[in-house]
Amino acid sequence: MSVSTLAADQSVCAPLPVLGRDVTVPLVTGGDVTYAALDYAASAPALQRVWDDVAAYAPYYGSVHRGAGYLSQLSTDLFENARRTVAEFLDCRDTDQVVFTRSTTDSLNLLAAALPADCQVFVFETEHHASLLPWRDARVTYLDAPSSPRQAVETLERVLADRDPYGPALVCVTGASNVTGELWPVQELAAAAHAYGARIVLDAAQLAPHHPVSVKDLDVDWVAFSGHKLYAPFGSGVLAGRADWLRQAEPYLAGGGASRSVTRRTDGGVDVEWHDTAARHEAGSPNVIGAYAIASACKALTEAGFDTLVAREQHLIRTVREGLADVPEVRILSLFGDDAPRVGVISFVVEGWNSSHFAAALSAEYGIGVRDGLFCAHPLVRTLLGSDPQTQGECGAPEAAPGEKSLNAIRVSFGAGTPDEHVERFVNAVKELVSDGARWQYRTENGRCVPAV
Numbered sequence: 001m002s003v004s005t006l007a008a009d010q011s012v013c014a015p016l017p018v019l020g021r022d023v024t025v026p027l028v029t030g031g032d033v034t035y036a037a038l039d040y041a042a043s044a045p046a047l048q049r050v051w052d053d054v055a056a057y058a059p060y061y062g063s064v065h066r067g068a069g070y071l072s073q074l075s076t077d078l079f080e081n082a083r084r085t086v087a088e089f090l091d092c093r094d095t096d097q098v099v100f101t102r103s104t105t106d107s108l109n110l111l112a113a114a115l116p117a118d119c120q121v122f123v124f125e126t127e128h129h130a131s132l133l134p135w136r137d138a139r140v141t142y143l144d145a146p147s148s149p150r151q152a153v154e155t156l157e158r159v160l161a162d163r164d165p166y167g168p169a170l171v172c173v174t175g176a177s178n179v180t181g182e183l184w185p186v187q188e189l190a191a192a193a194h195a196y197g198a199r200i201v202l203d204a205a206q207l208a209p210h211h212p213v214s215v216k217d218l219d220v221d222w223v224a225f226s227g228h229k230l231y232a233p234f235g236s237g238v239l240a241g242r243a244d245w246l247r248q249a250e251p252y253l254a255g256g257g258a259s260r261s262v263t264r265r266t267d268g269g270v271d272v273e274w275h276d277t278a279a280r281h282e283a284g285s286p287n288v289i290g291a292y293a294i295a296s297a298c299k300a301l302t303e304a305g306f307d308t309l310v311a312r313e314q315h316l317i318r319t320v321r322e323g324l325a326d327v328p329e330v331r332i333l334s335l336f337g338d339d340a341p342r343v344g345v346i347s348f349v350v351e352g353w354n355s356s357h358f359a360a361a362l363s364a365e366y367g368i369g370v371r372d373g374l375f376c377a378h379p380l381v382r383t384l385l386g387s388d389p390q391t392q393g394e395c396g397a398p399e400a401a402p403g404e405k406s407l408n409a410i411r412v413s414f415g416a417g418t419p420d421e422h423v424e425r426f427v428n429a430v431k432e433l434v435s436d437g438a439r440w441q442y443r444t445e446n447g448r449c450v451p452a453v
Contacts, residue, residue, distance in 0.1 A: 013308040016300070017048035018231065018417030025367045028440050028451045033367035036422035040229070041178050041345045041413035042371055044209060046293075047231040053296040054233070054289055064288050065257065065279075079288050082295035083278070089298035090223055090240050091214035097243040099278045100236060100291045104205040105130040107224035107239035108172070110281055111201055112138070114249035120169040122159055122198070124152070125379040126179075126335065131172045131203040131224075132379070138170075145383045148336055149185040153192055160196035169198035175207030179377050179384070179411070181317075181345030182336050183207075190219045201241070205229050209415055210313060210343035212306045215241065227290060231416065232297040236290025239281075247276045255283035301416070309416050313344045316414055316423050320346055323427030329353075329434050333384040333409060344418070347375070347411040349385065350434060355408040356449035361438040364451045366429040368422075371411040381409055 015021075024032045037045055057078065062071030064079050083098045092098065101107045112134035115121070121135040124143045132142075141159060146152035156171065163169060171193040176183050186202055193200040199221040204213050208225040215223055222241030227234065251258040251274055258280050261273040274280050301309065321338075324330045329351040334340065350358055359372035374381045412426060441452040 013304065013312055015312070015419045016231075016304060016309075016416045018045040019048060019051055020045050021417065021419075027367060028364040036366075036368040036425055038412045038414055038418070038422060038426055039369050039371050040209070040415045040418070041206060041375075041411060043228045044231050044415055045417055046233040047297060047300050047417070049300045050232050050293050050296040054293050057292060058289070061288065064286055075288055079286065079291055082291040085295035085298050086238055086240065089213075089302060090208075090238075091212075091216050092240055093216060095243060096215065096241050097246060097278045098238060098240045099246070099281050100286060100294075101224075101239055101281075102235045102287075103130075103228070103237040104128075104203060104224045104226040105134075105237075107237050108201070108203065109134040110239055110252045111170075111222060111224070111245075112136070113252055114245045114281075115170065116168040116245065116248070118167050120163055120167060120198075121172065122156065122169065123172040124155075124174075125383065126177065127172065127174055127377070127380075128178050128203065128205070129376045129378070130205070131174065131201075132377075135172075145335060145380060149188070149340075153185055153188045156189055157192045157196070160192065160198055163196070163198075165197055169193075169196075171198050171200040172203065173200065174203045174205075175213065176210065176343045176345070177335070177377075177380070178206045178345060179347050179375050179380050179409075180334050180336075181206070181342035181347075181413070182334065183211075183341045183343065186218050186220065194219065199242070206343060206345060209301075211310065227294040227297065230294060230297045231300070232290070232293035234287060234290035234293055236287050236294050238294065243276075246278075246281060250274075251283060252281040253283035257286070258283035304416070313415060316418060316420070317342065317344055317346070319420070319423050320412060320414075320427060324348060324430065327431055327434050330430065333381075335384070344414040345411065346413070347381075347384075347409045349409050350430075353433075354449065355410045357438070357442055358433065359410055360442055360449040360451065361433055361440070362426070362429055364442075365433075365439055366425060368426050368429055370426075371413070373408045375409070375411055385409065 023035045025035045026032045060071050060074050062075040064076050086098050108131050115138050119138045121138045121140045126145045143155055146155055173189050174184055175186055190200045201222040202220040204223050204225040209230045224239050227236040259272050260275050263271050265271055331349050333347045355372040359370050362368040362370055442449050443452045
């Protein structure tokens with residue numbers, strides 16, 4: 001689809017206004033340029049609508065659930081209404097709970113802490129560390145990376161058929177890969193899990209900002225996501241889903257808000273009655289502004305319409321993939337193949353380039369922000385690169401000097417706020433760097449490739 005065709009296609013919307021869209025950054029070669037933020041998979045820029053809503057509320061900020069004053073009552077209503085907005089956004093069941101957390105990582109650690117005794121957990125090696133690592137107190141089975149959605153389902157069915165059928169079990173799966181952007185067969189995996197008596201949690205950190213997520217339609221038991229990937233600022237996240245395991249578990253944090261009643265015993269100790277609502281796992285003063293920001297983002301995306309948002313993003317994906325396909329030295333990383341449906345997350349390597357060097361040149365010489373490294377998905381990236389899965393490396397850090405072999409990749413990611421010019425500049429920059437080389441000298445400093453001064 002050409003730019004002119006895009007403009008004529010009424011099903012494709014303009015970019016949503018985001019903070020930072022007019023920020024300029026200096027170039028090492030002289031002058032400055034409007035910053036092209038193409039690292040949405042790490043943190044998406046906040047929607048202007050979200051920032052305006054938060055700014056309008058900020059003067060009315062007050063304590064939640066504890067105050068009799070007007071601002072406290074207003075803030076409490078806003079906080080609980082945010083919970084209802086998120087439930088609607090996720091199309092939750094009437095009996096589901098929505099717990100506000102700090103992030104996807106926090107949400108999945110909360111669920112891990114709530115697992116019944118002797119629970120078996122099944123997770124693919126392709127997961128982000130947020131969903132790969134929290135299950136330390138459970139019996140965990142790590143599954144090899146599948147080469148197709150069908151193989152993913154078949155692998156899960158096979159291991160579940162061999163498990164102890166009488167104990168609790170949980171499957172953890174991503175909705176969209178933070179490395180390849182590929183969509184996973186969540187509905188089919190949920191059906192397989194339930195067929196064998198297991199439950200399933202969906203890591204929707206990369207899915208929810210790009211596609212509608214329906215707990216009912218996907219038939220997942222829980223869903224987790226982060227506000228900072230959903231165009232909302234501040235440290236906030238969500239765990240939404242079935243209440244029974246959460247009600248039966250000890251509170252994630254012990255403290256005010258989680259407790260309904262605390263009394264002294266005659267022996268000098270205390271007896272505690274914990275809440276059985278979402279408050280059970282929300283001890284302490286909650287991040288009211290963060291919860292409100294998530295709710296505002298949910299409303300903004302719903303009102304914009306996912307059909308038009310997806311149509312625009314698919315145009316941007318085609319622009320990037322077709323542009324990179326013109327560069328023989330570039331290899332796009334993929335599990336499921338070129339035809340797999342995906343969101344705006346694309347990782348690649350460039351022959352003859354260290355990934356950190358390439359990313360540094362994109363930033364310093366073109367004003368383009370991407371990510372290089374292993375993207376907190378070490379096993380997956382190493383599988384995709386064909387390297388030894390035991391090879392050590394820090395999350396997101398380079399492992400070689402400019403020009404040397406690198407075990408890292410480069411990731412470009414975008415979304416509802418990305419203008420055409422940003423992805424077009426990126427594609428042109430890749431072509432220029434590969435054909436002409438960097439125009440500046442670079443060195444390694446504190447484990448990062450930076451322009452030499």
